Amino acid sequence: MRTGALALGVSALALVLAACGSSATSSSSSSSSSQALASSCPLSALAKAGKTVNIDFWEAMNQANGATLQKLTTQFNSSQPKVHVTLVDENSYTTIWQKYVAGLSSGQVPDLAQLTQTDLQSAIDTRSFLPAQSCITAAHYSTSDYVPRALSYYRVDGVQEALPFAVSNPVVYYNKQSFVAAGLNPNDPPATLSQYLSDAAALKAHGSGTALVLDSWHLETWLSTANQLFVNNGNGRTARATKAVFDTPTAKQIWTDLDQLVRSGDAATNPSSGPDAFDNLLGMGTGQYGMTIDSSADLGTITELLSSHPNVTLGVGPFPVLSTKLRGGVEPGGSAIYISNKVPAAQQAAAWEYETFLDSPSSQATWAAGTGYIPVRKSSVQTSTIQSLWATHPGFKVAYTQLVDGPTTLATTGAVLGPYAAARTDVIDAEESMYQQGVSPSTALKTALAKVNATITSYNQRVGTS
């Protein structure tokens, strides 16, 4: 009886409230799509502010990198009275992104956010950032001194969306002493993937090993060095990517080689995130590993860490490409700085001021020297800071050289896609299944392709473009 009455009450209310609630979802669809395109850079707002403009910068730089960023920021804050920047250490790119997106609902967004390379299309899709292009135009800011591929990574469909800040790419880290012990030339790191495999075998036979971090830039980077696309529509740069195109003989070759490397026992794998992320680099200190591939961004921290290990002489080599005959190049990794268009005009202008400071030739020289990142300005290289650094630590030059080398094509510039992080997870899951469940490289590749395609399709549906 009571149950009946309850059910009746509930369903009666359902009717009434459904009627009231009908305007609920339509309100969220009112945001204008033209906002991002129409937004212009409010440069003059800073002068009109009349007092110091305070801005927040969400960044993810740790250890040596964090200290260098703090140093530059302090320098900026004390160099002029108009803008004061507060660094907010969010610890990781993932945290910044999650908090930023959550902040779009709650209204808690920073003036500037450091977003990792893979967040580019997502950032565009939020329509909440001021394209750097508008400020470049408004301020007649010259970009000719930028390292071309680093700059063009952040250009989509002809619009410069952000300015690169912390640029890196994968390099070979190796212990020269292990190379000597294995009868290898300590000044001749592997230049190709097949040499990498044979060096790994030699190291293994002589008591040390190789670490292969499980990260999906494996496939992407080897593809870009072979001048091949990762997704369609010009790697997502001429139009939104709708499917992955990495099911090529080249990709199969890459995974077959890597599979052999791991399954022969010549290399050990470990996750790219979590508590074990730095194990391969630290393993070099203990003598466990003689060689690994990792981001050049870790160079500063690693140099510091390994300096206390007498049995390690750190060597840095370029990324071991699939074949030196293929005209490709490494894609630029790292992160860029984005200005939010959800903050007052004066703060947007202040953010531009700070961003261009960080990207100035001298700041980039300081930045690169302190961290291992590549200076994004060509003229930074001429500074005494960089010249003396490269003289004493030639390893710091490797990543720069390989980014400047080779043609700047849609393939070498790298891919842009909305669900990049999810797609990378799909790829890495498939790669892991090769090593751990013995799935064949071609099957793993097919699985990866199908999963990435599904990921792209469902994302594009949600954005409303298909």
Place this chain on the structure above:
Amino acid sequence: MAPAEVGSRRVARRSRRLREAGLGYLLVLPALSVFGVFVFYPFFRNFKLALYQSPPYPGLPSHYVGLHQVGQVLTSSNFLQSLVTTFLFVVLVVPAGLLVGLFLAVVAHRKLRGIAAYRVIFSSTVVTSVAVSALVFYSLMNPVVGLLPWLGISPHPPVLESTTWALPAVAIMAVWQFIGLSFIIMSAGLQSISEEVLEAARVDGASNWTVFWRVTVPLLSPTLFFGVVVATIYAFQTFGQIDILIGYQNAAYEHVNVLVYNIYTTLVYGENSGRAAVMSIALFLITLVLTLLQLRFIERRVQYAR
């Protein structure tokens, strides 16, 4: 009585009634408006959200996709696995939680010296919050600290990152945290059984054991049933334990992703309110069935008592 007088009295009565009704609405209004805004409106809006595909970021348009999304979510492996995990969790938590509570309630039923202290201890987990109990077990199940390595239990990956052991680990924690409530419910049930009935059974020569199974347990069955419903709802709403002990970025995440946690991660990390709304409706329907069972049971008990 003059007609005018009757009229004025009627008017007075009517105005008193009107005033009473007005006061009634006024008194109900505060609670009702909170319910309207924060219970009914969001509840019914789920049915609408379920039909729209949400954009990946806030502030962008959502698209009408109708029941397509509902079907898609309900048949997705993510949702189905979540359901299986939820039911597995319920199975792990409910019987164990109730049995421990019953055991303690039986043991603490007799009046003995110092029994009050024991009762306080047994009900104490009621006040240990989700966060506190999660941290307590976080250290108990630590791969380096404490008991597990000493007992020789050191699986790789560690318990709280293991796709096999993470859910049982959270369940053990949940059982422990539920002991207090379970004990309180069972004690109340035991106290409601008249001592005379038990005494009669004993006098008839039945052993304590027989009395317990033949008399106490049947008489306790309403309490046990109530306990099952409460425990099931408790298990269904387990969230903080999973968030603190395991978390979204854990390798074992997919294996502890109970429905409530799935709704949260879909909403917060997936920014997908449409999908989350479909799962919310599913959660509601499951809880509704549980609640109706409870209501039906109470009705039956009332009739029985008469």
Place this chain on the structure above:
Amino acid sequence: MPVDAPSVPNGAPRTRPDRKSAHPRRRRVVRQVIRYTLLTVGAIIVLFPIYMTVVNSLLAPNLLDRQPPLLFPVHPQWHTYATAWSQGHLGLYLRNSIIQTLIIVAGQVVTAVLAAYAFAFLRFPFRRTLFVVFLSTLMIPFEVTMITNLNTVNSLGWYNTFQGLTVPFLATGFGTFLLRQAFLQIPRDLEEAAALDGYGHWRFLLRVALPLARPTVAALAIFSFLGSWNQYLWPLLVTGDNNNIRTVQIGLKALQGNQLQDLNVTLAGAIIAVVPLFVLLVVFQKQLVRSLTAGAVK
């Protein structure tokens, strides 16, 4: 007593049959020992996790991974508690939790008392329907409403505010139901007598109904105290890194580090957070039991 009648001879003293009283004293002692043993085993099961937490919180970090584990805090590090208090901002978080909880408890008690009074003592159209509406809120778990509630709170600008933390919980269907039952127990005569004395509804509520329903009000207050103090999901959603508003439960999560050397601090934080509630448990045990079993006893 009538139940006993058939088996107990009239007028006979109420003693047990002979075969059971062979060695009554020894049997009783044995039973007592068994009972206390079981009670103690139970107490150990319940208290062991908390005890180990206290022990570990007092150990120096380098003793934490000792095998076999230390079951007693050697060289207790009391300063860990000071560290947890200051490093974990626990003072601030506890303050926030107290404010949040007091607002919710007060709000729930007030709205429930008012509504329950209306349902119990006043006559107005749709009273039954409205009561059913109140009851139906019990069928909607909070998790089902959180998607839109988060939206609502954000669009009201209540993110990171006490309004956001508390307003959605200022009414309770369960509490209204409990109080209405309690009010209905009040004899009609009392109501009429009060009316003769010229008591209006407000005066009757404050002077008669509320004092008589005091045990139920207390039970409701305890119940909602426990519920809101232990809230985790909602505070996690509506408070950010802003330390000014975080509750202690969320603060504890933040205190959970990955480093072994911080574990004792984390655990000390957990103990600090639970002690006030243990005190409450000891003081208000009766009301607590009453409120938690209200649904069962009906």
